Amino acid sequence: MKRLLSLAGAFLVAMLLSGGALAVDVVAVRIADDADGDAFQLELEGYVRETLPGANMSAAYLSLRNNGETDLQLQSVEVPDLEKAIADLHTTINENGVSRMRPLAQLAIPAGEVVTMTPGGLHLMLRGVQLRVGEALPLRLRFASGITLEVEVPVRGLKAAEAHHHHG
């Protein structure tokens, strides 16, 4: 799925294609700037883990590939449909053999590179959510350049989520 828009007031709504259980969900976004030819080009895929019964915390794992020539800064993520839900960028560090999560002020996605969130690494911490397999969670990604991207990520089972597929 590709779109070409002007950067002026750019607001793009992209829906991840949802298929069968093993389907790869990918959305590719291109927003061209007529002025200097710099384009926002992002390929994004990901999933969110289901919540345990009675729990309201989860984590989402996104893979963001910057196909443009400008570095991107993901500043914040919101859950537009859930009033009490909070999404925070977290990284995981190892301190004397103990894994600890640390909030990230923003996430840089350098031009031509891919940033992949994984269990035990970078992730999107979610609070105030209850998610079941088969559902999709809408997320709103805000970038430093002012671009806002809305996506839906599929909810995967806890075991399926651990066995994250590899892709090229």
Ligand SMILES: [Cu+2]
């Ligand atoms: Cu976390």
